Amino acid sequence: MSENVARSDTRDTELGRPLVGAALEDTWATPSGFWGALSTVDHKIIGRRYILTAFVFLAMGGVLAMLIRLQLARPEARLLSPDRYNQIFTMHGANMMFLFAVPVMEAMAVYLVPLMVGTRNIAFPRLNAFSYWIYLAGGLLLWIAFALDMGPDVGWFAYVPLSGPQYAAGKRADIWAQMITFTELSALAVAVELVVTIFKQRAPGMTLDRIPLFVWSMLVTAFLVIMAMPAIMVASTSLILDRLVGTHFFNPAEGGDVLLWQHLFWFFGHPEVYIIFLPAVGMVSTLISTFARRPVFGYLALVMALIATGILSFGLWVHHMFVTGLPRLGESFFTASSMAIGIPAGVQIFCWIATLWDGKPVYKTPLLFIIGFIVTFVIGGLTGVMVASVPFDTQVHDTYFVVAHFHYVLVGGAVFPLIGAIYYWFPKITGRMMSERIGRWVFWLIFIGFNLTFFPMHILGLQGMPRRIYTYQPDMPWSGLNLFASASAVILAAGFLLFFVDAFRSARYGPPSGPNPWDAPTLEWATSSPPPSYNFARIPVVFGASPLWEQNETLAVADGLRVDRRELVVTSLVAAKPQAREASPRNSIWPLLAAISTSVMLIWSIFSPWAVVWGSIPIAIALIGWFWPKGVPEDEA
């Protein structure tokens, strides 16, 4: 039918509402079947895939964590060999940081940001498809290597000289380094897409002070990715070069330096913490506002806190290196800056409390997770202030105190809001509600299980238990608390298991949600659940920060776009005034081909430097195929 509806240059104004939908569906839909799945550039399909893959990695990393707890439950355990244990804690850390935490946050943004700013697809949708395939390839590389007993065993930050050519024979450290290249490449690609989507594809009228806070948080995060991730790519590349072709970056005998590695790693590694945490902060602000039934208190303060945190995060990296013998003055500076970042964190906490205080909170599962976040994150923040102090850090460095601290800030600070966010946005993504009853069970199991598992680790650390030991002797005073933590981990795991069961069950049998089940104020709730391939039949027009609360009867929209080609609105950076009816690329298989050829080159280059020369040729061909105009309406201008 729509074949004859959508001749060349058909406008939505010429068609009635049902016909507009049909014609847009014809233009934007991803064909069903295998080929359609491989060539899609729909941000919702890719975002869903990204989220699902990241949660699979979370589950696999969780299994590793349980193995660690099983091994440490009693002294002198022989369940895992020391070598296997080294691989397992390295895999757990690397997997959780690089394959779960960062990608899942960007994945949520890939799905949500285009909907929240009121556009039809993310900027550079083919790059988006490419980034997912690269991420998947990086994850497969790491896990297949682990299955082949080639998993990295040098810790998730792979300090030299342990990871250098002298002490890490074989390819295990290279697998780690190249997995970094894969995941950072995909993260950088998504960061560029997000920056441009947020800068240039916001709905008309969505000025800077009307951008939803989750979108603001992703904008700051994307800039952190852009500025921080090159450091780890430089580091991992120079590590591979040291190992493969005999450069001497980290070899003190030939003028290199091992601390150079730590500087490069943590110049990335500290912002990385905020790359994980800031999106969670955005989720918290969004959810609190919906469930407190009022716009968030202190919008400007929250935005400023996001930006301040982003900037300060680049001035903290040396606090990971307090025991390396750096000059005293430098240590004092980094102590001060580490404590300073507590200020924007505090501003945010008080804004959220004020929002809840002044609102009429509805205690649904998502809000429970947010409150759990506030409690847990404050504890993690307090131990953060403690380890920012050099004398204290010197005592607890590399002990379970630090393990407890960073699990409190990462799980409490990022995973709790994330699970809350899944409960919140699940109906948008699937069109079905998750179970409120099971959700409460999930929350209490995870919250109690988490605190019982990790709080004792503070004490273990103060008692001197070093991290990364595969076992301990019976005469150490550690066995009681370790057994307690291991037993509590079962509660935590049960919570996650129940969460996965609920998600799978609800995706099929959950009650239909309708477009806006929570009566939320932001644009993603203005379209159906799940949204159609084109997101919005007509682009929304925005007059305030909470559009659906301000115009709850009828939504202001714009028309005049073509329906026979993929078209969206480009608006100006600050005022979001319409500038162009820009085309958005069609589905294409080339991003997959480019990702395959890039993966071949990167993995090959672990073994031979010539891979970079010969492997670049297929990449160049794939990129030319990708960008060459195909004479479709989207190429018109």
Add this chain to the structure above:
Amino acid sequence: MKERVVVDLSRLPLHGLGSASVTWWGTLAFMLIEGTGFALVIAIYFYLMSLAPIWPINARPPNLFPGTLVTLILVVSVIPNYFVSRWAEQQDLRKVRIGMVVMSLLGIAPLIVRAFEFSALNVSWDTNAYGSIVWIMLGLHTTHIMTDLADTLVLAVLVFTRHGRNLRRFGDVQDNAMYWNFVVVTWLPIYGCIYWVSRL
């Protein structure tokens, strides 16, 4: 939800140039990523230098000739590059075609001289940390010349096809010209480090 039409978008152009173009912003973002990369290798250079008792470590400073010649070619290339970008803005296809051919040649020329630069460093990448970092700096910049050259060549072919007369293509030419400026500008501090800091 009911809808109320308040804005008519039908008169907007099909593509914007400069800051109205998403690819322009994308190019800027990639420049920020790569600029950070360049800043980092320069930081590593000075970090290693601060640790070394003598610099360069056990090597003569690089010979000036090939590197300076590359610098001259790159700096001169900015002039035709500026004009190509202007012609693209004026959508003058004939001049853009000529300009793209010229810029292709000006992309190949520094690469040829660059081949001699590596041997003029007077040190190998596996001699010591000094050799490693200067090879990385030069290598990193060479990859940028090569990728931009590949982009320029493909675009040069494209502007001679039926896809040439298109606002989108003129935007591509402008973005490509902007990226070439970036390749030239990032070279200058690297040139200064490799050839002149080593002589201090």
